[in-house]
Amino acid sequence: MTPEPNGVELSVCSSCQTRYLPTDGPCPRCGSDQFSPYHDPGLGTVLSSTELVHPAAGWESPHRLALVELPQSVRLLAVVDGSLPSAGSLVAVSRDGELYRARPEPVSPKRSERGEGESPRVGRPDASFEPPR
Numbered sequence: 001m002t003p004e005p006n007g008v009e010l011s012v013c014s015s016c017q018t019r020y021l022p023t024d025g026p027c028p029r030c031g032s033d034q035f036s037p038y039h040d041p042g043l044g045t046v047l048s049s050t051e052l053v054h055p056a057a058g059w060e061s062p063h064r065l066a067l068v069e070l071p072q073s074v075r076l077l078a079v080v081d082g083s084l085p086s087a088g089s090l091v092a093v094s095r096d097g098e099l100y101r102a103r104p105e106p107v108s109p110k111r112s113e114r115g116e117g118e119s120p121r122v123g124r125p126d127a128s129f130e131p132p133r
């Protein structure tokens with residue numbers, strides 16, 4: 001069973017524009033109960049991931065889970081299809097019944113604008129530095 005890449009349905013608060021899950025309650029930021037449906041494309045960043053060797057009944061081992069952050073800090077727990085993603089990697093999240101599923105997203109050059117991997121020049125020891133007196 002392969003879920004379609006259908007993204008994630010969220011709610012967006014009519015008062016403060018916060019996007020949130022679950023979609024059936026008041027805004028977690030301002031408490032307003034005025035909201036509209038919002039469709040997020042489901043491209044998120046893995047915050048953490050784990051592999052369960054002894055998963056709950058009904059799941060096959062290894063059972064991989066990832067905490068994924070979508071834009072505007074919306075976070076959800078997703079079942080991983082494929083290998084275990086590392087923190088910071090991109091995944092595409094889709095709804096599959098009562099579950100969210102995440103699969104690795106190929107990294108395109110456009111997405112590598114975070115500056116990760118670059119060596120910053122700040123903080124380098126400087127031999128000529130003298131502390132203030």
Ligand SMILES: [Zn+2]
Nearest residue numbers: 013016027030
């Ligand atoms: Zn709000």
